[in-house]
Amino acid sequence: MDPFVYNANPGRVVFGPGSINKLPEEIQRLGLKSPLLLSTPQQVDQVEALAKILKSASIEPAGIYSNATMHTPSNVTDEALAFLHSKSADVVVSIGGGSTTGLGKAISVRTGLPHICIPTTYAGSEMTPILGETQDGRKTTRSDPKILPGVVIYDVDLTMTLPSSLSATSGVNAIAHAVEALYAQNKNPIISLLALEGTKSLAESLPEIIQDPSSQSAREKAQYGAWLCGVCLGSSAMALHHKLCHTLGGSFNLPHAETHTIVLPHALSYNAPSIPDAMAKLASALPESDGDATKGLNILLGKLKVKRALKDYGMKEEDIDKAAEIAVSNQYPNPRKVEKGPIRELIRRAWAGEDAR
Ligand code: NAD
DSSP, rough: OOOOOOOOOOOEOOOOOOGGGGGHHHHHHHTOEEEEEEEOGGGGHHHHHHHHHHHTTTTTOOOEEEEOOTTTTTHHHHHHHHHHHHTTTTTEEEEHHHHHHHHHHHHHHHHHHOOEEEEEESOGGOOOOOEEEEEEEEEEEEOOOOGSSSEEOOOOOTTTTHHHHHHHHHHHHHHHHHHHHHTTTTTTTHHHHHHHHHHHHEEEEEEEHHOOOHHEEEEEHHHHHHHHHHHHHHSSOOOOOHHHHHHHHHHOOOOHHHHHHHHHHHHHHHHGGOOHHHHHHHHHSTTTTTOOHHHHHHHHHHHHHHHOOOGGGOOOTTTTHHHHHHHSSSOOOOSSSHHHHHHHHHHHHHHHHHHOO
């Protein structure tokens, strides 16, 4: 066994159907009483339902801020902070996907307020000490233990409304965290176990969700997998796949989970020659892979009926060269050397929607 360092992130997880009703208990456990509730405009119904649960337990929310936005723009954070200052809250509660979690983190790290996070997608941000923020169209990412939410409540009931297409792409976004954890520079056997269990849970449950979006058992298995994959993201140094998606999302305004979904098989096949052990382990977690992880991913994406081409999301052919240029401009640890020619071909294939080979 190779030597390794294992550094567990702290955090409390409350998991199970209906666990949202334990929010009042969690707030009281921390000795707090005045939560600021956060959501996107699309999840106002869920955040209002949360306010009702709190009120029925005699906890009066300090306020509801429902303008969380993708990629945590700093002007939205400033607006939320101004709202917060007029309300004197003592805890931030975010309910939603990575966008709302991001706003909760941005507020928590600036104010020192504790953050209780209630995820409703599979993005996994709730398990990481990472915050990506956008200012003047530029996204910067930082990591700080203070960014990690202190309590996470996973309630499958809140994911039942997640549209099938977003369930699929968000779930593959989660698998991407696990895939890169398997060959991360700081990989270790504990995180690898979580990565394989998380991948297996998602690879089995996501096709079931596409067949029957109302299946609570499939949704619960997907949420469990997403949690484990989020732990992988929060504990591992991500490589080519995440760096490439960051470049593509930030420079060409491509949607987060959809971009991860398209790029993942291509990034994996790029690295495959350098990671035979990770490829074999991953194949064992992907149904119908016949021992070939790239094939397993291609089959999974086929079952999920997701779009496979970056051009479907508005990326232009002339952007391929620019993307390749940016992708090789920052060096970072990756199992295979990141070289412009092969990276351009990777991006071209993802742009065109060709199968990864
Ligand atoms: P999202 O949070 O932007 O959600 C997408 C849309 O789906 C939103 O309109 C949201 O309100 C809606 N939605 C979410 N859950 C729903 C539900 N259960 N039912 C109905 N609608 C629902 O998308 P995301 O993919 O979860 O997050 C993407 C963002 O998170 C990006 O900005 C990305 O950079 C960030 N992210 C950060 C980390 C990290 O560790 N810092 C990790 C993953 C993602």
